[in-house]
Amino acid sequence: MKKRALVSVSNKEGILPLMKTLADQEVEIISTGGTKAIIEEAGIPVTSVSDVTGFPEILDGRVKTLHPFIHGGLLAMRGNDQHVAQLEEQQITTIDYVIVNLYPFEETVSKPGATFEDAIENIDIGGPAMVRAAAKNHQDIAVIVDPNDYEAVIEEIKANDEVSKQQKRKLAAKAYRHTASYDALIAEYMTAQTEDEEPESLTVTYRRKQSLRYGENPHQQASFYQRPLSNLTSIANATQLHGKELSYNNINDADAALAVVRDFQEPAVSAIKHMNPCGVGVADTVSAAFKKAYDSDPVSIFGGIVAANREIDVETAQQLKEIFLEIVVAPSFTDEAMAILTEKKNIRLLTVEFQSETPLEQRITTVSGGALVQDTDTLTFADVDVKTATEREPSDSEWQELKLAWNVVKHVKSNAIVLAKDGQTIGVGAGQMNRVGSAKIAAEQAGERAKGSVMGSDAFFPMNDTVEAAAEAGVTAIIQPGGSKRDQDSIDKANELGIAMVFTGVRHFKH
Numbered sequence: 001m002k003k004r005a006l007v008s009v010s011n012k013e014g015i016l017p018l019m020k021t022l023a024d025q026e027v028e029i030i031s032t033g034g035t036k037a038i039i040e041e042a043g044i045p046v047t048s049v050s051d052v053t054g055f056p057e058i059l060d061g062r063v064k065t066l067h068p069f070i071h072g073g074l075l076a077m078r079g080n081d082q083h084v085a086q087l088e089e090q091q092i093t094t095i096d097y098v099i100v101n102l103y104p105f106e107e108t109v110s111k112p113g114a115t116f117e118d119a120i121e122n123i124d125i126g127g128p129a130m131v132r133a134a135a136k137n138h139q140d141i142a143v144i145v146d147p148n149d150y151e152a153v154i155e156e157i158k159a160n161d162e163v164s165k166q167q168k169r170k171l172a173a174k175a176y177r178h179t180a181s182y183d184a185l186i187a188e189y190m191t192a193q194t195e196d197e198e199p200e201s202l203t204v205t206y207r208r209k210q211s212l213r214y215g216e217n218p219h220q221q222a223s224f225y226q227r228p229l230s231n232l233t234s235i236a237n238a239t240q241l242h243g244k245e246l247s248y249n250n251i252n253d254a255d256a257a258l259a260v261v262r263d264f265q266e267p268a269v270s271a272i273k274h275m276n277p278c279g280v281g282v283a284d285t286v287s288a289a290f291k292k293a294y295d296s297d298p299v300s301i302f303g304g305i306v307a308a309n310r311e312i313d314v315e316t317a318q319q320l321k322e323i324f325l326e327i328v329v330a331p332s333f334t335d336e337a338m339a340i341l342t343e344k345k346n347i348r349l350l351t352v353e354f355q356s357e358t359p360l361e362q363r364i365t366t367v368s369g370g371a372l373v374q375d376t377d378t379l380t381f382a383d384v385d386v387k388t389a390t391e392r393e394p395s396d397s398e399w400q401e402l403k404l405a406w407n408v409v410k411h412v413k414s415n416a417i418v419l420a421k422d423g424q425t426i427g428v429g430a431g432q433m434n435r436v437g438s439a440k441i442a443a444e445q446a447g448e449r450a451k452g453s454v455m456g457s458d459a460f461f462p463m464n465d466t467v468e469a470a471a472e473a474g475v476t477a478i479i480q481p482g483g484s485k486r487d488q489d490s491i492d493k494a495n496e497l498g499i500a501m502v503f504t505g506v507r508h509f510k511h
């Protein structure tokens, strides 16, 4: 029996060579309006779906292929005598190839000014129905949803007159990924419209952005996926201008570096090592901010990831060039800065569009067998109502440093302590199992510089020992959430030691 191909594509790219191959194999091509026109124009014989169904396309294309003459031909099992008999009785003919891709929902809703009605009209119904039916019946049907697969299918048809069983199964799995991902995007869009805050199932979809050479370690396989509808200031939306391809650890670190500088309005530079800030500087210019970030910890920044929230200029580029850095990510680089930095073959240079507002994004982390979902911690110093708990108010300059310490400590793994002075971090205690341990690490790193510095803590002090450690190091002011049953002990100790201490009422755990 003559084979038949059902073709209905919104993305018509690359379709003609496949049509030609099928026609050369004497496969009958049946197609919907716009697709048929293109095939016809190329001089390839094609039958209209309406001629097969005996029914016109109606409702502005909402109903074209939704017909038993199509779906019977897709779903009948060739090895099932009853199915075959029923098809004969109804004069339905089987279909062997389905080449379909769907209405451009993602492109439509990504366009500025897209309306809800535009979105609704771009929800494909007939396409997914055909794709799912063909994929279910993949033992007899090759279903091709991705133009990138046309070439391989053409080769196979030319070589063997048909698509192998193994290939059909792979194509079917891809077809279900395609429709699942398509529906996940629609669900995401619709859920956002309805403000359903805690959906009963999590149906996000990600698209592969990059295959990675390996994961956190060379023996772990890894890939980088991107949320299709996300326009956040994020590493997933970054553009790489120069350097080797990003690694798994690079991506995580660059994400952490960007998160820090996003929280500052003034020029800020962060340097990250293993997901923790090792140096952060704020100043009037990006080059001064980088100098401060560098001076924070000139040892740890070696091999680090640097992010800036302003354009990288010549002056900054000259400083960046002097040290070994894995990545520099910024909103842009001047041409002169690019010329300087690209002299280094391996440094990765990335740009990211800084959005004026950071939309609230949900963060998903996995645990074995499950996922945890929470809002991003977007609160910064500017969002909290800070109250002085001690007799002494911080001085103006102490307030400046407290703000810096608070905005940075949020990005340090708990238990987190940050010492800051002169617009830069000077000591970072990260990831310790007790708070006073983190305080001691931060103070030790700061050394003599700790004298006259301020301290930020991501969570409250359970005892007054951290205040003691702070005073011993020479800290003069502290910012912390407060809220411990024993806050009064810490307040008394701070008063006794002449330290000004303020409470934010907000905790910034980062695990």
Ligand SMILES: NC(=O)c1ncn([C@@H]2O[C@H](COP(=O)(O)O)[C@@H](O)[C@H]2O)c1NC=O
Pocket (backbone or CB within 6 Å): 008, 009, 010, 011, 031, 032, 033, 034, 035, 036, 061, 062, 063, 064, 065, 066, 100, 101, 102, 103, 123, 124, 125, 126, 127, 128
């Ligand atoms: N309603 C239907 O019966 C139907 N059948 C196929 N489509 C879609 O129509 C598009 C192709 O249309 P055209 O060939 O007219 O350009 C494809 O993306 C296909 O998925 C349909 N449209 C969507 O719902």
